[in-house]
Amino acid sequence: MDYLTFFKLDDDPFRLTPDPEYFFPSQEHNEILNSLNYAIEQKEGFSLVIGQPGTGKTTILRILIDHWKDRAEIALVMTPRLQPEEFLQAVLEDLNIKLGGRSKNEMLKAFRDILITHAATGKRIMIVVDEAQNMPDETIEELRLLSNLETEKEKLLQIILMGQPELQKKLNAAHLKQLDQRITIRAVLRPLTRSETSDYINFRLIKAGKGTIVFDEESRKKIYDMSKGIPRVINLVASRALMAAFVSGSASVSRDHVKYAIEHLAGEHNVPWRRYVPFVRYGIAAVIVAVAVIVGLYRFSGTTFSKNTPAAGPQARSVQAKEPATASGHLQEKAGAPVGVPGLSGNMPPEAALPKPDTVRYVTISAGSANMRGAPSVTSAKVAWATKGATFAVLESKTDSTGRTWYRVQYPSEKPCWISEKLVTEKQ
Ligand SMILES: Nc1ncnc2c1ncn2[C@@H]1O[C@H](COP(=O)(O)OP(=O)(O)OP(=O)(O)O)[C@@H](O)[C@H]1O
Numbered sequence: 001m002d003y004l005t006f007f008k009l010d011d012d013p014f015r016l017t018p019d020p021e022y023f024f025p026s027q028e029h030n031e032i033l034n035s036l037n038y039a040i041e042q043k044e045g046f047s048l049v050i051g052q053p054g055t056g057k058t059t060i061l062r063i064l065i066d067h068w069k070d071r072a073e074i075a076l077v078m079t080p081r082l083q084p085e086e087f088l089q090a091v092l093e094d095l096n097i098k099l100g101g102r103s104k105n106e107m108l109k110a111f112r113d114i115l116i117t118h119a120a121t122g123k124r125i126m127i128v129v130d131e132a133q134n135m136p137d138e139t140i141e142e143l144r145l146l147s148n149l150e151t152e153k154e155k156l157l158q159i160i161l162m163g164q165p166e167l168q169k170k171l172n173a174a175h176l177k178q179l180d181q182r183i184t185i186r187a188v189l190r191p192l193t194r195s196e197t198s199d200y201i202n203f204r205l206i207k208a209g210k211g212t213i214v215f216d217e218e219s220r221k222k223i224y225d226m227s228k229g230i231p232r233v234i235n236l237v238a239s240r241a242l243m244a245a246f247v248s249g250s251a252s253v254s255r256d257h258v259k260y261a262i263e264h265l266a267g268e269h270n271v272p273w274r275r276y277v278p279f280v281r282y283g284i285a286a287v288i289v290a291v292a293v294i295v296g297l298y299r300f301s302g303t304t305f306s307k308n309t310p311a312a313g314p315q316a317r318s319v320q321a322k323e324p325a326t327a328s329g330h331l332q333e334k335a336g337a338p339v340g341v342p343g344l345s346g347n348m349p350p351e352a353a354l355p356k357p358d359t360v361r362y363v364t365i366s367a368g369s370a371n372m373r374g375a376p377s378v379t380s381a382k383v384a385w386a387t388k389g390a391t392f393a394v395l396e397s398k399t400d401s402t403g404r405t406w407y408r409v410q411y412p413s414e415k416p417c418w419i420s421e422k423l424v425t426e427k428q
């Protein structure tokens with residue numbers, strides 16, 4: 001009997017593929033999807049999503065592409081280690097433009113023609129690059145040049161870059177600054193919280209047919225402690241733990257099964273050769289991923305969105321530890337762990353700089369999207385932007401001359417970010 005039959009499951013619940021069928025709409029994933037949809041809808045031009053390995057970037061892309069496939073021509077580049085001309089060819093092929101031995105100039109002309117044709121019909125043209133940290137610098141520059149092919153009135157081309165934290169470091173380099181400055185929507189995809197991790201496990205079990213298997217509470221806790229909420233690691237550990245329960249004939253997954261799985265993944269468990277056999281499918285790759293994620297975990301975390309005004313753009317990147325990190329609804333759960341500066345700098349603020357979870361007040365954006373202003377007044381300049389559901393820690397509050405309360409919130413900008421009470425709900 002195989003384990004699916006044993007647990008009465010229809011499908012493998014923790015498969016390592018970015019399958020839209022299994023998409024778990026966590027707050028982070030949802031916010032990023034909303035932001036990208038907004039960016040494409042509003043023809044914002046360049047969008048960037050940064051996330052540690054395994055946080056769900058490719059999964060989000062698949063959902064996004066599904067959403068837009070009938071209303072956009074999409075060139076999806078999954079293997080971006082291409083030189084500029086190869087990259088251009090790949091894009092044109094995806095857009096169904098016949099190459100037929102065209103020179104580079106002819107390719108560019110064909111590309112421009114298709115942009116103009118579709119501008120007239122309202123159809124978006126999207127270039128989506130996954131694993132964009134692997135793009136050679138010259139290809140990134142080529143992408144910027146492509147984005148120059150637009151009318152004066154509107155951005156015909158929507159470009160979405162998804163990548164690991166090295167991508168932002170790359171874009172910070174002086175010679176790529178021009179592209180970086182064009183990014184209007186940027187987001188950092190943060191891992192799941194402890195309670196989301198538990199929901200995520202449930203969600204995947206239900207999708208796979210629920211069956212009879214139960215992950216007890218201690219096992220979920222342990223999975224979160226190990227994975228720190230990174231979906232790929234959750235899948236790895238949960239899958240192994242499920243196997244361990246199966247091998248031991250247990251109808252539920254316990255903390256010990258998870259412990260065994262973790263030790264096994266980390267290569268610490270001195271298992272006899274025969275016991276290794278059921279797990280061999282996942283093998284060495286799983287160990288490498290788990291170790292890489294653990295190392296990466298303490299270097300980067302946090303989610304934010306910032307629609308860069310000319311003033312806020314470059315500054316958002318240069319956020320330093322002097323300004324405490326953006327809090328979110330999940331801060332409480334993250335209090336023991338370093339919270340990343342979501343301003344994409346990759347630097348961690350000292351933990352002491354973070355507000356104490358038990359004293360801090362939070363506001364959650366209740367409007368569809370909300371502007372943040374440089375001072376507590378409706379006439380003050382907009383400095384940033386956030387979407388519904390985003391939660392921020394409040395640094396101070398003030399009442400303006402009309403009696404309206406304003407909250408200064410933690411946000412990865414060197415400018416103060418004030419938000420009106422009309423756009424948020426407050427929770428203690
Ligand atoms: N929101 C989600 N719902 C369901 N499964 C998810 C979600 N996010 C991630 N996963 C699962 O986690 C695994 C890794 O996700 P994905 O490949 O999208 O990560 P990634 O950020 O693209 O990683 P990498 O940087 O290594 O390419 C996949 O198995 C995917 O199914």
Ligand SMILES: [Mg+2]
Pocket residue numbers: 057058059130131
């Ligand atoms: Mg990916």
